[in-house]
Amino acid sequence: MLGIPLFLHKQCCVMTERRKQYPFDHAEKKWQQIWETEKTFRCLNPGDPGFDPSKPKYYALDMFPYPSGEGLHVGHPEGYTATDIVSRYKRKKGFNVLHPMGWDAFGLPAEQYAIRTGQHPRITTERNVDRFRHQLKRIGFSYDWDREVNTTDPDYYKWTQWIFLQLYNCYFDEETRKARPIADLEAKGLSGKEIDEKRLAYVAEVPVNWCAELGTVLANEEVVDGKSEVGGFPVERKPMRQWMLRITAFADRLIDELDGLDWPIGIIKRQRDWIGRSEGAEVDFKVAGSGEILRVFTTRPDTLFGATYMVLAPEHPLVDQLTTDSQREAVTLYKEDVSRKSDRDREEAKEKTGVFTGGHAINPVNGEQIPIWIADYVMISYGTGAIMAVPAHDDRDFEFATKFGLPIVEVVQRPENQSGDGCFSGQGVAINSPLIDGLPTAEAKSKIIAWLESEGAGEMKVNYKLRDWLFARQRYWGEPFPIVWENGRHRPVSVDELPVSPPDMDDFKPTGTIDPPLAKATDWVRYSEAAMRETNTMPQWAGSCWYYLRYCDAQNSDRFVGKEAESYWLGGGNHGGVDLYIGGTEHAVLHLLYSRFWHKVLYDLGHVSTIEPFHKLVNQGLIMGEDGRKMSKRWGNVVDPLDVIAEYGADSLRLFEMFMGPLEQVKPWSTKGVEGVHRFLARAWRMFMEADQEGEWKISDRIQESEPTKGQLKVLHETIKKVTEDCESLSFNTAIAQMMVFVNELTHEPVRPLSVLVEFLNVLNPFAPHITEELNEQLCAHFPSLGNRTIADQPWPEWNEEYLIQSEIEFVIQVNGKLRDKMTVSVDIGNDELEKLALDSEKIQPFTEGKTVRKVIVIPGKLVNIVAN
RNA sequence: GCCGGCGUGGCGGAAUGGUAGACGCGACGGAUUCAAAAUCCGUUGGGGGUGACCCCGUGCCGGUUCGAGUCCGGCCGCCGGUACCA
Known part of the structure; x- marks a missing residue:
């Protein structure tokens, strides 16, 4: 088994060499390095030096991932690629674009791992985040990494806790249908106990799914067949004291305020059904x-x-x-x-x-x-x-x-x-x-x-079917509640004690009782002589409820988000909220409902400027394995984006993710398909570059600073038009098809006008940012007239309808709706003349012979239909 | 059961009610090569004809229309969600 036959080994190397049809590996690393060190995609807030207030804003958001130990597979970057294309496109269209990424990093897997190995969840979390970040950077996304957030970061969960206190300190006023500060109730002379019963965050004895083995309560969806989804341990119903959030008070608003949203109807319906009025x-x-x-x-x-x-x-x-x-x-x-x-x-x-x-x-x-x-x-x-x-x-x-x-x-x-x-x-x-x-x-x-x-x-x-939200978990790796107990009563810690960080522990095992693991940290629990800390932690949903707000002003240490930053990124524009939010359907109900609920409370209290957080929502479809099954370790059909990048480059990965089919659709991965788009990029490369005797790439002699022909302008402007419209409608697959058409045509031109090729680089850039920057750089070096510029900074080209008009049009002639002949005539031909030409056509005669022509329908620019019987 | 979504070549998929199958994959033939790979050119829904061409074809049945993959009604199948919600 040791001796690998030499010819096999050799063949293997040859394969790798041959697939590098253009130097993507060098160029991609180079440009990623430049973007990193120059902070090319850093996004400025109002008030920052250099901020341009005259530009409209665009907020393109991805559902941030849980950084699992497995790393990303090619399913993850589908939605990310879509938002990245839109972000790069919108920047070129003159928008200030907010396009951030972060980590939903609290959660059970890291804690389970800690229980098994004793390794602190912070360590595993950090390692996983590093791996995810590395993978994303290799795909060349244009995130503003200065805005990266991590829900487990004290500077982040400080504000998660702060928002919890807002919920704790307000109630739902039935008359105005709004959250109001509990100070109102105090003014009315309600007792402490009466107030506690009205808070949006309250304590109740409720029956929960208790899993003794995991030492925690589980959500209904985490229980399968009476056993825990994780581990298959028995789950029992038992009443327990729990923190609850009064989401039911907002049930009607959560239904009614769906109205103006640009969401898939299926998701709107599922939200309505879930609330179940x-x-x-x-x-x-x-x-x-x-x-x-x-x-x-x-x-x-x-x-x-x-x-x-x-x-x-x-x-x-x-x-x-x-x-x-x-x-x-x-x-x-x-x-x-x-x-x-x-x-x-x-x-x-x-x-x-x-x-x-x-x-x-x-x-x-x-x-x-x-x-x-x-x-x-x-x-x-x-x-x-x-x-x-x-x-x-x-x-x-x-x-x-x-x-x-x-x-x-x-x-x-x-x-x-x-x-x-x-x-x-x-x-x-x-x-x-x-x-x-x-x-x-x-x-x-x-x-x-x-x-x-x-x-x-x-x-x-x-x-309502909707129940109040069970907000407590008996876990270590979550946000501690900023709450202490004294004489059987709860009260908040003061805001300047935030963040309340979890204590350092070595033993993360469940206590074996209903007490959460935090109860074992007795020093931490003892808050004062008389008061004890709450030992439950918040569920994973908490951090993901408001991360889109933090991105607007991720470094702010005085507020969860600065007022000006919030109102610029979420309040501006025709509507409010995130302009484009892409993620999977698995979050159709809970995450989106919980987020909307928190947002409404924050709105009522005057902390945010819109009633809804996400204006436009799109669900990307699942990417299946090459075998048609769901991608999973179990089937061995998981594809690592880094492997694809090593073989074909990041641009090929991005392009194929989008070329597979409509974004919303479920579709299978295909290595052959990646090779296809890779060949397209190689052809695009060779449209600009050719290898000289020594095998060095140099600008092709066919590229000249010449006047484009009508035909060249036509295909260019068709491409600009198609890609522009498809970027707006997220139909990236057909945009790419049109760019392939362009390359196929221009490749055959003996002379390729520089101006045409430069515009093509502009439209390809959001899809394949590395190769386009590299080619642009080569062009700039060769043609001084271009100056020294980057493609990302160039404005998105406009198409000119004039170039799309043809002087001659091919008409289709039908008899009774069936295609019988085609003829090419001048565009300005009159309908009557066209009708006559059609009736006189030799090929038409046999079909009209012996029949009476009842009617002739002329569709300008398209066809003539002769109705005869 | 109920609610969504979808049924188009060998495959992924294109088609404001107006030339079905853009673009890509695969396959086949050719050029190049000592040979291969890469690349380039051509063919590629099915059937018939030497040929110009003809017939059939978007899950099935019917309807509207000059014209239907597209609109309407009824079935069949697949995928996703949800489930005794009173």
Whole structure:
């Protein structure tokens, strides 16, 4: 195995040599070095020396990555390349462009690694960040690295904690629908306890997904099949004291204020669905033979007369009290049964189950007694955990009633055009409902709600699927809360104590109890004689909620973002907010919702100038492995951008990322495809350069300071137009195709006018910044008339429609919509003449012979269609 | 089940209701070469014809239109999201 056959080895070297069709390796490193040392893409803020206030601003943002131990794969730079092209394009269009990058670096993997190895998460995090930064720099992105942020940096999380204190120190005012300082409440004379109940950051005892093995609570989406997603450890539901954020107060605004946003409709819809607003009524049912009241939520109060039984969630607090002795055993068994089922089991159960409690409730509209059942198709976590069952008009109730032989009473007349029997859950006209008979559903609803309200038996109610945000984690590697506890009460630390840094520890293992690892740092926890520090940390979402704000003014040590910087980068322009935000769909709901929530609070408190943070959002599609499977270690199909760069160069990588297909689409990686765009760049190179006898590259003799021909101007201006429009619409794949067309044409020209080639370098530059700068430099050295300049500084060229006009146009002649002939005629030919030419065409004759020409349609500049039969 | 998105050559993909398949990959043929690689030129949706040309073709069925990949209705398939939300 030791002796590698020599010929193989040799062939291998030859392969590498042959692929370097132009000296990309040297040129790319050179220009990256220049950009680094000269801070070419440094972006100035208002007030900075040299800042040009006359330019419009453009903020192009990437979703910043979690710097994992694996490094980037070629999927990551897809969105980054898109924003980088737009950034470089906009700079050339005369914008001040903010294009930053940073690290979402708190998180579980670094902590898990620390638990296994004892190595401090700061060390691994730093190493991973270095690797990510190195990879990104090798791709040649035009980030302003002076604005790099890292959520684990004390200068950063200081302000994360500061924002938490803003949330802690304000409440939601129902009247103005705005966050207000709690000073308002103090002025009104509310007690400390009453105020604590209104804060946007509050403490509550809530059931959580507790994973003892990981020693932390998990979000619902981190629990799969009743086990932790990471490690597969058992997860149990248990009530725990937790920090919560009152996002539900903003539910309506989070829906309504989506309106002006330029987001994919799918994402808007998912946000709406997640918030899950539904309008209806809460109705009180008295429990027969006791003073208890059972409250239910329904979106169809108009069907109240059809409620033939009631169902409580098995976990409902009144179940035990309602259960009669004869049913007690069955109820207890059922509850045990349900508690053993995982959420997944419960969801997948096809057959409805449930038991009768023995108790009865009284329907407020007609005084009828209806049986009370418990069943696991009713969830304790939604509405009131109890429903009135209307089997005639609800599919689930219908299924349940049919199975258990419960009565079904129709109270909505289905419209005549909708036939069928069984359950009807649509809108119709109320029947068998004395108070509302004959009314269509909408009116019936409002009348019955008015009646309930007058009787004190219910009220209109809006329910949301959205829950308050569980904001605490039992972890080490996260932002500590700037909170201390004294005599069972919490209070904030003073702002000048920020940042509250995590203590240095060697042992990051979970404590084995519900106490977070920070509890082990007893010196740190003891804040004073009487007060103890909060030992929970914030979830990873916290740092990513506001990083786009910090980029505006990343070095500011007095404020989370300077007022002027914030209002310039986020407030200016036609709309507010980030002008372009590109990232994956995996953040369609949570990250974007949480960010929007914080932003709105900061807006209400006067700290930011827009109601929404992200004006335009685009999701890039996943890049699959070459085998069509998702890129993962498991399949061994992961492609490292650095390997691609070593073989074909960064420009080829960038170009191929964009050439694969539409940005939003899922598409597979292809090494052959990279070779394709690499060949294109090599052809572009050879359009400028040729190798002399010694194999040295020099400017081609065919490039001359000559007048361009009409044809050359035409293809150039077509290219400028196409690339400009495609940059605006993010259709980079077709922009590249057009540039290929340009190179194919110009390559064949015996003389290539300098002016034409220079403009081409301008449009190619945002896509392939290294090769274009290198060629430009060579041109400048050879043609003194160009002066000494860089391509990135040159303005984006305008296209001239005049050059696009052709003197002769090829017309298509159709008979009955089918292509039969083509002819080339002068552009200024009249429609009548064209029509005549078409009818007289020899090739057309056979198709019109013996037929009557009914109509001739002439589309100027395109075609003639003869209708004949 | 429900809600999105998408079905176009061997493959990735182009096509303001107006020449379907731009551009790229692959394949085939040729030039160059001792030979190869690289490069350059040509062909490349299917079928028929010596040929000029002809017929068929954008998942399937129907509709609107002078004209449909594109618009409308109904199906089928794939991908993503979501799930007893009362």
